[in-house]
Amino acid sequence: MVTVSLNSAIDHTLDCPGFTAGAVNRVVSETRTAGGKAINVAAFLSGGASPVTATGFLGRDNAQVFEALFRERGIQDRCMRLPGSSRVNIKVVDRAGGAVTDLNLPGLRVPDGAMELLTEKVEGLADDNGCFVLAGSLPAGVPEDAYATLTARLRARGALVAVDTSGAPLRHAVAARPDFVKPNAHELSELLGRPLPDRAEVVRAARELHATGIALVVVSLGADGAIFVAREGVLLAVPPRVEVASTVGAGDAMVSGVLAARLAGSDLETCARRATAFAAGKLARVGPVAPPPERVEELMRGVAIHSLGSA
Structure with a gap:
């Protein structure tokens, strides 16, 4: 398993009860964690049955946070170091009010030639790895069709490719027919260029995307669960109620659950249960x-599955 992170981030989370803009606020605790969608997926899947490799770009000036995560989780580090710092995302969490305020700092600008070198590195990793996750936004200096290019080259080598991004990078990527995509309802609406005012419209849109040749389409609906569309049919998976400490990375946990289940040969219902339980447990x-595995199994039993017909 290889995860490709082109715009890695450090998530700086501040626990600030009663946060109020324009006022003096008191932070009671803080954490700094290596993040970005693909880095999160690597962390979630580390320690499993298959080894995990992380590649992509890291800023040399603050790479230590990522290196510490890789050592702790046993993730093979094949990331390229670039001059400067990886971006920092500040999350101000008011648990009492149930609100999260995001402050996203600018990140790296990828220099000329670096993306070509990374593409060669990723293709080389396909010699020994059969599954790739291309996830997250794109940094300055990387073309909008970067994921599409990687998808086409990796699929030509017989690899399974999962894509989780949004906007123009997603639009280009779906044209290259990855095996699995996971937009949320807003991202799917943006992709198709029309509003999706209710669940029926979201399901119709997910079916359309699947019909273009993408084997598995998962549309996350936040607390309402997720829609899974594959050859086996269309399912709605609704998670049980859980305590929420942080929603950051829940979508990445769902991607991880999908891949863990699919690579184990699970059917669509088991995949939907495991992915939804992964996301709920991460909250x-x-x-x-x-x-932990026992918590995942407990949550899987609490996931409600509704059949919505055929694909």
């Missing part, structure tokens, strides 16, 4: 920490 934790 109780800050940072890319997967829930």
Whole structure:
């Protein structure tokens, strides 16, 4: 398993009860964790049956946070170091009010030639790895079709490719027919260029995307669960109620659950249960920490599955 992170981030989470803009606020605790969608997926899947490799770009000036995560989780580090710092995302969490305020700082500008070198590195990793996750936004200096290019080259080598991004990078990527995509409802609406005012419209849109040749389409609906569309049919998976410490990384946990289930040969219902349980279990934790297996099994039993017909 290889995760490709082109715009890695450090998530700086501040626990600030009663946060009020324009006022003096008191932070009671803080955490700094290596993040970005692909880094989170690598962290969630580390320690599993298959080894995990992380590649992509890291800023040399603050790479230590990522290196510490890789050492702790046993993730093979094949990331390229670039001059400067990886971006920092500040999350101000008011648990009492149930609100999270995001302050996203600018990140790296990728120099000329670096993306070509990374593409060669990723293709080389396909010699020994059969599954790739391309996830997250794109930094300055990387073309909008970067994920599409990587998808086409990796699929030509017989690899399974999962993509989790949004906007123009997603639009280009779906044209290259990855095996699995996971937009949320807003991202799917943006992709198709029309509003999706209710669940029926979201399901119709997910079916359309699947019909273009993408084997598995998962549309996350936040607390309302997720829609899973594959050859086996269309399912709605609704999670049980859980305590929420942080929503950061819940979508990445869902991607991880999908891949863990699919690579184990699970059917669509088991995949939907495991992915939804992974995401629900992560909500109780800050940072890319997967829930323990016994908690995943407990949550899987609490996931409600509704059949919505054929694909």
